[in-house]
Amino acid sequence: MSSLLFVPANDERKFEKASSLPCSGIVIDLEDAIHAEHKRRARASLSELIPKHRNPKQKLYVRINGLHTAFWQDDLVEVVKIRPDGIIVPKAERDLHLLDEFLVGLETSHGLVENQMKLILILETAKALVDMEPILSSCPRIDSATIGMADLSADLGASWSDIVQQTPPLLIGLREKLALVSRKLGLKAPWDSVYMQFTDAEGLRRDAMIGKRLGFQGKHVIHPSQIDVVNSVYRVSKEEYEQANAIIAKIQGQGAVQMEGFLIDEPVVKRARQIIERYEAQEVTA
Structure with a gap:
């Protein structure tokens, strides 16, 4: 694995294009990329969209809405139908037992093995980063995790650019902590956070190298132009x-x-x- 590309769930053209790109996987986004008024239509489109354009060589994930919203249960009802390789949970904190219990019922009704639906958590708040180990050990279906640096920056009252783009970058210790806690708990290697300025290829390369050196398995990307840069960093030569x-x-x-x-x-x-x-x-x- 090297790169996971985020694609809005309501944009079939972008998903079809993404399926032909050299990314390791695609994340169909039901959260930040979808306005509240369009959530229902976006999630309902999954069952039609995925069979038409899914590339078997790519992993497929869906980012649901956070457990603090009114959308996550309806998201999961539709997501389980398409059986993705994993579910990405934003703004993850200590309430994951609610999601786990709901998923058990859905897995049973769809004839799936319990815990078949694996989770990638996004830790995006100061609370989540301080409580990292209890959160990552709170549910048996957690597969791996990443840090949502943009939301974390906002939570801290800082700018993403000041934390990530300046030299030296800040909060490197949080990536180190994530690598260590993931290994301690027997999780898969972490995913690195998205690099928000997709026109800054050299900055992206420098940022990706940090995760690579820490043993991360790859990086989330938000634009097709970022795929080759991330792949060149993470792929074994x-x-x-x-x-x-x-x-x-x-x-x-x-x-x-x-x-x-x-x-x-x-x-x-x-x-x-x-x-x-x-x-x-x-x-x-x-």
Whole structure:
């Protein structure tokens, strides 16, 4: 996985185009991209939209409205019908038991296995970031998480640009914390937050490199022009793949060896295997 592109649920043209783009997955957005007056029509369109344009090589997610709204239950009723790869929950806090209980009933009525519908949480408030570990351990269907840096900036009374675009960027410790807590809890690696200025390719690249260095699995994007930049950062190169294979070959039958001035031991071998696995997975879906 490298890039997840957000697409409004009420724009069939954009979804059809997104299905042909080199992003790892698409997020059909029922939340911020849809005005309150159009929520019902947007969610009702899912059952028609998805079968027409779904690309089996891409993951498919749906971002529902937050649990603080009056829309999330109606969202889930329609979302479960299309069986996405996951549900993205914005402004996630400690009330996830409500969503979990509601989903159990829907899974039962649709003949699905309990906890089949996995969640990606977006942590977007100071409260959520302070309470990160209790939130991420509160529900067995949580798959991974991300930080909603734009909403978090607003919650803090700061500007997104001042936090993300200035040098050095601020709140890097929150990304570090998310990586550590996710690993501790056995969740999948986190997703990195969207970069709001889609015309700033170099800024996007610098921002994406932070997540890559922390072991994130990819980055959310809001514009097709951002896909190639994010993919180039997160995708394993042929050179990295060949180097990983060379490490595996070098250490065969030995506990530790030297290679090109580096000590090669079990942690290095473990990382090499991760690189090989990721490269082979991305080649299958290319």
